[in-house]
Amino acid sequence: MRDATSLNRYQLAEVGALLAEPARAAMLLALSDGTSRPAGELARAAGVGAATASAHLKRLLEGGLLALHVQGRHRYYRLADDDVAAMLEAMAMPRISGAALRPAGGDPAVRRARTCYRHLAGQLGVAFCDAMLARGYLHAASEGLQLLPAGTEVLVEAGLEVEGVHQLSQLHGRGCLDWTERRLHVGGPLGVAMTAAMLDAGWLRRASQGRALVPSADGLRRLAGLGVRLDETPPR
Known part of the structure; x- marks a missing residue:
């Protein structure tokens, strides 16, 4: 993925559109631990069918957010690089415009x-x-x-x-x-x-x-x- 500082407004809008779909966001989050996963596993993580998952994965690959590893008959998807992971990590940080940040909760x-x-x-x-x-x-x-x-x-x-x-x-x-x-x-x-x-x-x-x-x-x-x-x- 190209570094965020080098993205023009159209490329940034394209990345935003890719992340705006909940199923695609779920797939990216499932891969944020650095693992490589098959399409079926990512479909289950996103709660969508195989055909829908395939379409989402194609868009993520074309958008430069995912990379594909082919091993024999098997296809495994992973985040394209560390820049994508850093972007996802940064976007997960809660923000409240003009107000103090709430303490991060969760597990x-x-x-x-x-x-x-x-x-x-x-x-x-x-x-x-x-x-x-x-x-x-x-x-x-x-x-x-x-x-x-x-x-x-x-x-x-x-x-x-x-x-x-x-x-x-x-x-x-x-x-x-x-x-x-x-x-x-x-x-x-x-x-x-x-x-x-x-x-x-x-x-x-x-x-x-x-x-x-x-x-x-x-x-x-x-x-x-x-x-x-x-x-x-x-x-x-």
């Missing part, structure tokens, strides 16, 4: 820790980003977030085993605005790689349903060693 487990596309979000994601920046493990530059060598070393010492872990500093990160916490968590390829490593190490596990991530006791202990404290997250 406490989802607010505590969840996937935003394929990276860690929620209170834990924000606290992790804050701690890594405060301790000088992450550097915020105009081009995004960069993991510094000290950050790579401390993650290895904490127990993360990432294939090519010392290549993490070469990955691009982005500050992704968290829709429940309204502060930044680590997105982009760097955020995806670090979250995948936490899942592989057992620091986090996926909930049986939905986008929630459940931190293990060992994971919380190791994250605390990096300066991550959930109780330090400012109240909303």
Whole structure:
């Protein structure tokens, strides 16, 4: 998907029209955890029949919001890229024009820790980003977030085993605005790689349903060693 800042008014109106249909919005939200899903599963998520789902998926593909992966006879749909995921996450943030924002509610487990596309979000994601920046493990530059060598070393010492872990500093990160916490968590390829490593190490596990991530006791202990404290997250 083209970056939002480069969209002209006609392209923006086209994206708005794609998102205005509840069934298409439901399909996009079902894919916002970074998974790839077949058309039948997306049809059930949207509550529509197969033919209607096919028409909606065709429009989303043509609009650049979805990508298609073909494996043999099977077709799997996913969000086109991290920019689409960031747009959906930002649009989920409640806004009241000219008034104070209400505290974000919803499922406490989802607010505590969840996937935003394929990276860690929620209170834990924000606290992790804050701690890594405060301790000088992450550097915020105009081009995004960069993991510094000290950050790579401390993650290895904490127990993360990432294939090519010392290549993490070469990955691009982005500050992704968290829709429940309204502060930044680590997105982009760097955020995806670090979250995948936490899942592989057992620091986090996926909930049986939905986008929630459940931190293990060992994971919380190791994250605390990096300066991550959930109780330090400012109240909303």
